Structure formats: structure tokens, C-alpha cells
Amino acid sequence: MSIIQAKDVKKWFGDFQALKGISMEIAEGEVLVICGPSGSGKSTFIRCINRLEQHQDGEIIVDGTELTNDLKNIETIRAEVGMVFQSFNLFPHLTVMQNITLAPIWVRKKSRSDSEEKAMELLNRVGIPEQADKYPGQLSGGQQQRVAIARALAMDPKIMLFDEPTSALDPEMIKEVLDAMKELAKSGMTMIVVTHEMGFAKEVADRVMLFDEGMMVEENTPDEFFDNPKNDRTKLFLSQIL
Amino acid sequence: MVAVIKKNAKALQESLFSSVGSSVLTIGTTYLVLNFFRGMFGFVMSSDKDWLAVLNNMQLYMVQAYPESDFIRVWVSVGLTFVFSGISIGLWRSEDRSNVSSIFDTFFKIGLGVLFFTIVAPTFTSYMGNDGSVITEEIFSRSTRLGILIPTLIATVAFFGLKNMKINFSYNNSDVVFLYLFIPVALLWFVKLPVIQLDQNKERIMPDPLMPIANTTKIPWSVIFVMFLIAYFIGIYFKDVKRLKNVMSISWFLLPLLIFSWIFKKPQIDMGEVLTGDIPIFFIFFIIGLVTVLFINNPIVKKYYSIYLGIILVGTIAGIFIGIPMLAKACLLLLSLFSMVVPAVSTSDQGKRSLIIIWFVALVTLTFLLRGGASETGIVVPGSSIFGGFSLTWLLAIFGTYVSFPLGVLLALGRNSKLPIVRIICTGIIELVRSVPYITWLFFASVTLAVFLPAGVEFNLIVRVLMVTAFFSGAYFAENIRGGLQSIPKGQYEAADAIGMSPFQKTGLIVLPQALRAVIPTLVSSAITAFKDSSLVTIIGLFDFLTIGKTVIDNQSVPVNFVGHQRENLIFVAVVYWIFTFTLSRRSMKVEKRLGLGER
Ligand SMILES: Nc1ncnc2c1ncn2[C@@H]1O[C@H](COP(=O)(O)OP(=O)(O)O)[C@@H](O)[C@H]1O
Numbered sequence: 001m002s003i004i005q006a007k008d009v010k011k012w013f014g015d016f017q018a019l020k021g022i023s024m025e026i027a028e029g030e031v032l033v034i035c036g037p038s039g040s041g042k043s044t045f046i047r048c049i050n051r052l053e054q055h056q057d058g059e060i061i062v063d064g065t066e067l068t069n070d071l072k073n074i075e076t077i078r079a080e081v082g083m084v085f086q087s088f089n090l091f092p093h094l095t096v097m098q099n100i101t102l103a104p105i106w107v108r109k110k111s112r113s114d115s116e117e118k119a120m121e122l123l124n125r126v127g128i129p130e131q132a133d134k135y136p137g138q139l140s141g142g143q144q145q146r147v148a149i150a151r152a153l154a155m156d157p158k159i160m161l162f163d164e165p166t167s168a169l170d171p172e173m174i175k176e177v178l179d180a181m182k183e184l185a186k187s188g189m190t191m192i193v194v195t196h197e198m199g200f201a202k203e204v205a206d207r208v209m210l211f212d213e214g215m216m217v218e219e220n221t222p223d224e225f226f227d228n229p230k231n232d233r234t235k236l237f238l239s240q241i242l
Numbered sequence: 243m244v245a246v247i248k249k250n251a252k253a254l255q256e257s258l259f260s261s262v263g264s265s266v267l268t269i270g271t272t273y274l275v276l277n278f279f280r281g282m283f284g285f286v287m288s289s290d291k292d293w294l295a296v297l298n299n300m301q302l303y304m305v306q307a308y309p310e311s312d313f314i315r316v317w318v319s320v321g322l323t324f325v326f327s328g329i330s331i332g333l334w335r336s337e338d339r340s341n342v343s344s345i346f347d348t349f350f351k352i353g354l355g356v357l358f359f360t361i362v363a364p365t366f367t368s369y370m371g372n373d374g375s376v377i378t379e380e381i382f383s384r385s386t387r388l389g390i391l392i393p394t395l396i397a398t399v400a401f402f403g404l405k406n407m408k409i410n411f412s413y414n415n416s417d418v419v420f421l422y423l424f425i426p427v428a429l430l431w432f433v434k435l436p437v438i439q440l441d442q443n444k445e446r447i448m449p450d451p452l453m454p455i456a457n458t459t460k461i462p463w464s465v466i467f468v469m470f471l472i473a474y475f476i477g478i479y480f481k482d483v484k485r486l487k488n489v490m491s492i493s494w495f496l497l498p499l500l501i502f503s504w505i506f507k508k509p510q511i512d513m514g515e516v517l518t519g520d521i522p523i524f525f526i527f528f529i530i531g532l533v534t535v536l537f538i539n540n541p542i543v544k545k546y547y548s549i550y551l552g553i554i555l556v557g558t559i560a561g562i563f564i565g566i567p568m569l570a571k572a573c574l575l576l577l578s579l580f581s582m583v584v585p586a587v588s589t590s591d592q593g594k595r596s597l598i599i600i601w602f603v604a605l606v607t608l609t610f611l612l613r614g615g616a617s618e619t620g621i622v623v624p625g626s627s628i629f630g631g632f633s634l635t636w637l638l639a640i641f642g643t644y645v646s647f648p649l650g651v652l653l654a655l656g657r658n659s660k661l662p663i664v665r666i667i668c669t670g671i672i673e674l675v676r677s678v679p680y681i682t683w684l685f686f687a688s689v690t691l692a693v694f695l696p697a698g699v700e701f702n703l704i705v706r707v708l709m710v711t712a713f714f715s716g717a718y719f720a721e722n723i724r725g726g727l728q729s730i731p732k733g734q735y736e737a738a739d740a741i742g743m744s745p746f747q748k749t750g751l752i753v754l755p756q757a758l759r760a761v762i763p764t765l766v767s768s769a770i771t772a773f774k775d776s777s778l779v780t781i782i783g784l785f786d787f788l789t790i791g792k793t794v795i796d797n798q799s800v801p802v803n804f805v806g807h808q809r810e811n812l813i814f815v816a817v818v819y820w821i822f823t824f825t826l827s828r829r830s831m832k833v834e835k836r837l838g839l840g841e842r
């Protein structure tokens with residue numbers, strides 16, 4: 001049973017077509033890596049999944065709910081889909097603890113003490129329990145991104161979306177974030193990860209996709225994708241990044 | 243010790259004489275400051291100045307013509323303000339600590355300053371006498387100079403020694419706040435001041451006899467000080483109680499309204515109007531609100547929510563123009579705001595309960611304040627309003643910020659709204675208000691506003707001035723806040739969306755806190771401007787603090803002739819304005835620093 005179904009999803013920005021009919025299915029617990037050149041529509045596609053962007057044609061069904069303009073649906077979906085951004089987007093005026101407990105308290109209406117307990121658990125899981133009372137500005141990039149992961153997890157999402165989570169990080173911090181993500185993948189979370197970290201893709205991905213010019217040009221197992229790509233564009237892309 | 247002095251001297255040299263340019267600047271500035279000080283000192287000390295024209299008119303300065311028999315009302319207002327301050331300082335008691343050596347350092351610097359100015363103070367001053375001849379007199383004798391120099395020198399050296407002893411004792415910064423009040427109050431008890439006394443022929447006795455300040459101020463201030471201290475400890479005691487800070491913030495907002503409509507005003511309540519008007523209106527609106535909270539999220543009712551909201555909004559706007567009681571109009575406005583929030587919050591039993599409590603408290607407060615505000619005042623002040631002098635300046639300043647600030651937030655949010663009608667209205671208001679000078683708005687308030695207000699609505703001049711002031715500063719606040727809103731990166735909105743926050747939550751918890759933080763400095767300077775601009779009300783015949791000093795006292799000839807002593811009063815007024823604005827900007831710098839923690 002697939003948890004996300006996309007059928008022929010199309011999206012225009014003005015006259016420019018960013019997505020030219022994307023179809024895919026993702027099963028529960030699956031880890032999908034999307035890669036592709038810059039501007040190929042990767043971000044746009046995963047942002048459509050939690051409706052940060054609206055697709056104009058085709059349909060997206062997340063956990064049985066079709067994404068439409070109905071506000072109720074959008075809120076349900078957003079509570080089930082966590083997202084981690086390239087630029088972290090932590091709330092700079094709140095402490096790490098407040099960043100993580102904000103949504104559970106205000107959106108899920110949980111008690112403060114339960115939320116804080118859960119937040120500490122998550123901070124332990126991403127390896128920075130000692131940073132709870134600091135402000136994001138006092139943390140390194142890698143720590144901030146791990147807080148962002150904890151913040152998304154605090155809503156108990158069924159699906160996690162990652163949009164180039166390590167692209168804004170210094171090389172020495174990339175590993176700590178990838179480790180947190182690997183741990184998450186192994187715990188059985190459904191994940192869609194836009195990344196160019198090929199090591200990560202090889203190790204944890206169940207499938208790898210290549211986007212180019214708004215289309216999905218290749219879909220494959222990691223081994224096949226890297227060692228034996230079907231598509232010429234994949235070969236070109238791999239030769240450029242490896 | 244020598245090493246320490248050498249180090250300090252070296253630092254001084256480096257900061258003041260590091261290059262030719264900075265040496266020139268240092269010497270030039272010193273020269274200017276020196277001359278200014280010497281001139282000012284001569285001016286203040288010369289014997290043709292009568293500083294009692296200031297000192298003996300404090301009552302006029304504070305409350306103008308407010309009758310003495312009702313002074314208790316003034317004291318209650320002041321006392322409540324201090325009790326609120328005490329509780330707030332306790333509740334928000336910071337954990338910032340300072341070492342005593344920083345105090346010694348301050349005293350040491352003050353000592354240096356006093357030494358410097360005692361040495362350079364002029365011995366003689368000259369002024370023009372009544373007959374046009376130049377009179378020269380000694381104002382600072384050698385013995386006085388030595389009498390100040392020697393003890394100051396000893397104290398300064400002592401403080402220098404103390405500050406370098408590295409005494410390991412620190413105190414909580416909030417805990418010493420009470421000193422700001424304690425020292426002046428203690429001085430009231432011990433310091434004798436010259437007081438104007440008349441002999442049998444109604445001639446002023448010279449020199450003016452020294453007397454302790456009369457009990458009229460000593461006792462009330464002492465009581466206020468004690469209450470302030472108790473309030474501080476109460477605040478600390480309840481520091482961790484949830485929501486108390488929110489309650490306190492709202493109370494701060496209501497305090498000036500309470501003072502304005504009940505305490506200062508002494509309203510004459512017509513019980514008939516209360517029974518036949520206020521109470522029924524209160525119950526009708528309470529029940530409407532109650533029903534809304536209980537049933538709005540019922541799936542059948544929910545379909546008609548937009549119709550219901552539309553009816554209330556139309557009713558609110560229509561209500562302004564038809565002859566219903568003031569309270570009903572205000573309740574309608576409150577209900578329309580309330581109804582917009584209800585659906586999002588009344589999703590759980592707990593949410594419903596708190597909504598009902600909030601609705602009840604808000605209605606009670608509104609009814610109470612409006613009853614006081616709408617009733618006739620029992621205070622008789624011949625020829626002018628019951629607010630005058632500092633009480634008027636303070637009132638305008640408070641309203642210039644308190645009321646206009648939320649108004650500014652709403653206007654700014656409205657101007658950024660997605661709904662075109664809201665955006666157009668808010669933009670229109672902001673641009674209209676800002677494009678006309680404040681003085682014009684004051685004339686508008688005093689002359690024209692009555693024509694625009696619907697029939698049957700009548701406010702006294704002060705209320706009308708408050709209304710235009712609120713809109714005027716509000717428009718400026720709005721533009722500042724809008725700047726802050728624009729400085730928030732798109733990623734913040736997206737992150738809030740991605741964790742499922744509603745638009746209200748996004749605005750209240752993510753966007754506004756950051757936007758306001760970003761514009762604190764500009765907001766403070768707007769508040770300071772509002773405070774100073776309040777002196778413009780003199781132009782429509784109100785007696786603010788400045789007007790008392792400039793015009794009222796200068797025209798006073800009975801019982802003592804103060805004509806011609808305008809300059810002393812103007813200096814005093816300037817100093818008071820300076821103290822308030824300076825304190826305000828210093829406090830805001832501290833707040834900024836504390837909030838600065840959250841910046842990237
Ligand atoms: N808000 C927007 N308005 C206009 N064009 C956009 C917008 N967002 C993205 N695009 C365009 O859509 C294309 C796909 O962008 P994106 O999904 O961000 O690519 P990727 O994440 O693969 O680098 C790009 O050409 C980009 O310029």
C-alpha cells in the first residue's frame with residue numbers, strides 16, 4: 001500500500017513549466033532519494049507534497065487524503081508530513097526547546113510537560129541534548145539542522161521530506177546530519193530526500209530518481225542507478241558530480 | 243597601585259590622543275563642554291534667578307488646577323503605577339548579576355566628574371541688572387570650592403581603591419531597583435528646602451526660610467515606596483505562576499484606562515442608567531458570545547459561520563452610525579473581533595472554557611471602563627480640563643504609545659493582508675494620517691471632529707485629542723512595524739506552514755515577535771517622539787507640562803510675583819523631559835541586548 005501517490009503532477013510558474021507530469025508511488029517505510037541538476041524541479045515537487053506549492057494539474061494523494069484547496073485537508077497533511085529545509089529555517093527568537101515544542105503545544109494541543117519530555121528524547125536521538133536552552137544563533141550549522149530534524153519529528157510525522165539538508169553545511173558537519181538521517185531511515189520512517197550525497201543514497205536509499213527539466217528521467221535501485229544507469233542524462237549528471 | 247594608574251593613563255591616552263585628529267577633537271570638545279558648563283553654572287547660580295519659581299510650583303507642574311480635596315485620587319493613581327511596576331519587576335526579575343566593583347567604578351567616575359567641574363567652575367558671574375548696568379557677583383567662593391573638593395577627592399580615591407580591590411560580591415540587578423525610589427523618598431524626610439513664606443504685609447520673607455517638605459508629599463511617597471517594595475516581593479513569589487505575566491501585560495494596558503475613566507475622573511454614576519442600560523446590554527452580549535463559543539464548531543452551524551460573521555461586521559459598522567448606546571457599539575466591535583478568533587480556539591473543552599472566561603472578563607472590563615468614561619466628572623476645575631501639567635503630558639504619552647501601538651500592529655498587518663479591501667482601508671488610513679501634520683490633527687480634534695462624529699456621540703476635548711494622537715502615532719508605528727514584517731525571510735513562513743500552524747498562530751508566534759524585535763529601536767524613538775510631541779497640545783488650549791512652565795507660572799503674580807522667571811522654568815522642563823526620554827532609551831537598549839540573544 002503506497003503512502004504517497006503522485007499522478008501526472010504539473011506545475012507552472014507563470015509561463016514557465018517547472019513540473020511536466022511527474023508520476024510516482026512511495027510505499028510506507030521506503031526511502032527515496034531524488035537528485036538532478038539545479039533548477040530541475042526537485043524542490044518544487046517535494047514542496048507540492050505538503051502544499052507549500054500548489055500543483056495545477058494531476059493529483060497527489062498523501063496517506064489517503066487528496067491534496068486540494070480544502071484548508072482542513074492541508075492542515076491534516078502538514079501535521080503528518082515533516083519537512084527539513086536547506087537553510088534550516090529555525091525560529092531565531094525561540095530557544096531550541098521552544099522551537100521543538102511549539103508545534104506539539106499549539107497545533108497538536110499537547111501539554112507543555114509532555115511536549116518537553118518528548119523534545120528531550122528527540123534531542124537525545126539527534127545527539128544534542130545539551131543544547132536545549134540555547135538559541136539557534138548560538139549553534140553550528142550541523143547542530144541547527146539536527147534541531148530542525150527534531151522539530152519536524154516532534155509532530156510524529158508519517159513522512160519526512162528533506163530538501164538538500166546538507167547543501168548549506170561545511171563539509172565537516174555534513175556527516176553528523178547524515179548520521180541522524182540514516183538512523184531515522186533505519187527506524188522505518190518514510191523519507192523523500194533531495195540530495196547529492198551519493199554515499200547516503202547508496203547506503204540507505206531504496207530507490208533513486210533523477211529529475212531533469214521538470215521530468216523524472218530515471219528511476220532505479222541505488223546500485224543500478226550508480227553503476228549501470230539506463231539514461232544518458234543520468235550518466236552525464238553522474239559524471240558531473242562524482 | 244602605580245601599575246593600575248599607569249594602565250588607566252595609557253588607556254586614556256590611547257582613546258583620546260591616539261592621533262592628531264583625535265587630539266584636536268578631544269581638545270575642541272573639551273573646550274566646548276567647558277564653556278557650556280561655565281556659562282550654565284553662572285546662569286543657574288546668579289542671584290537674579292529665582293529657583294523657587296520652579297520649586298514652589300511643583301503642584302502646578304504635576305496636576306495644574308486639580309482640587310486639593312481630591313488629591314487622594316492622584317496618589318492612588320501614582321501608587322497603583324508603582325505597585326504595578328513592583329510586581330512586574332519581580333515577575334520579570336532577570337538573573338543578570340553585577341559585581342560591586344562596577345558600582346565603585348561608577349562612583350569613581352562620578353567623583354572624577356565632580357572634581358573636574360568643581361575645579362573649572364567660575365568664581366564670578368555677571369548679568370544685566372534692571373537698570374541696564376552689568377552686575378558682577380561672586381557665586382562660588384574659595385571656601386565652598388575647597389569644601390567640595392577635599393571630601394570629593396578623598397571619596398574618589400577611596401572608590402578607586404575599592405574598585406581595584408576586586409571584591410568578590412555580586413548582586414542581582416533587579417534587586418537594586420528599589421534604590422531609585424528609596425533615595426528620593428528618604429531625602430524628602432531629611433532635606434530641608436527653601437519655602438516661600440509671607441509676612442503680615444504679604445511681603446515675601448527674605449531669605450526664604452528652610453523647611454522640611456510638608457507631610458503632603460512625604461507621607462504618601464513613603465507609603466508608595468513600601469507598597470512598591472511589597473509588590474516587588476509578591477512579584478518574585480509568583481514568578482513561576484503560569485500566565486501571570488500575560489495577565490500583568492494586559493493589566494498594564496488597562497491601568498491608564500482605569501486611571502483615566504475612574505480614579506482621576508471621579509465619575510458621577512447614574513444608577514438608573516446602569517440598571518436599565520449597562521446591565522441588560524452586558525447580558526445580551528455575554529449570551530451571544532457564549533452561544534458562539536459553544537456551537538460555532540458544530541458541523542451544521544459551521545456552514546453558516548461566514549453569514550454570522552458578516553451580520554456582526556455589518557452590525558458593527560451600522561452601529562457606529564445609528565443611535566444605540568455607546569456600550570452597545572463597543573460591545574459589537576468587541577464581538578466582531580472575538581468571533582473571528584473563536585472557531586480556531588473553541589476546538590477543545592479547555593479552549594471553550596478559557597474563551598468564555600476571556601469573554602466575560604473583557605465584557606466586564608469594557609462595561610466598567612465605559613461607564614466611568616461616559617459619566618460626568620465630579621471634579622470641579624474652573625476653566626480647564628481635569629488633566630493638566632505632567633498628568634496631561636503623561637496621559638498623552640501613554641496613549642500615544644499604548645493605544646497606538648496595537649493599532650499600529652493591526653494597521654501594519656492589515657496593509658500586508660491578502661484581502662484587498664482590508665489592505666486598501668489600512669493603506670488609506672496610514673497615508674491619510676501621515677500626510678497631514680500633527681498640529682492640523684489637533685485642530686481637527688478640537689474644532690472639526692465633532693462634525694464628523696455621528697449625532698449623539700460627544701467626547702470631551704481630551705478624548706478627541708487622544709483619538710487623533712492614537713491614530714497619528716499608530717500610523718507611524720504601523721510603517722515601522724511593516725518594515726519589520728518585510729525583514730522576515732520567506733523561510734520562516736514556510737517553516738511555520740510546514741509544521742501545520744494556522745495563519746493566526748503563524749502571525750502571533752513567529753512573524754510578529756520577530757518583526758517587533760527587529761524594530762525596537764525605531765519603536766522607541768517613535769514613543770519618545772510621541773512623548774515630546776504631546777507638548778503641541780498647548781496650541782488648542784490644553785495646559786501640558788511645558789505650558790505650565792512657559793506660560794502659567796510666568797503669568798503668576800499672586801501670592802508671589804514670578805513674572806520674568808520663565809528661563810528657570812524652561813530649564814527645569816527641559817531637564818525633566820530629558821530624564822524621561824533618556825531613561826526610556828537606556829531601558830530599551832537593555833531590552834534590545836536581552837532579546838539580542840535570539841538573533842542569528
Ligand atoms: N516561486 C517561483 N517563481 C518562479 N519560478 C520558480 C519559483 N520557484 C521555482 N521556480 C523555478 O522553477 C524551476 C525549478 O525550481 P526548483 O524546484 O527550486 O529546482 P531545484 O530544487 O531542482 O533546483 C527553476 O527554474 C526555478 O527558477
Ligand SMILES: [Mg+2]
Binds near residue numbers: 042
Ligand atoms: Mg532546490
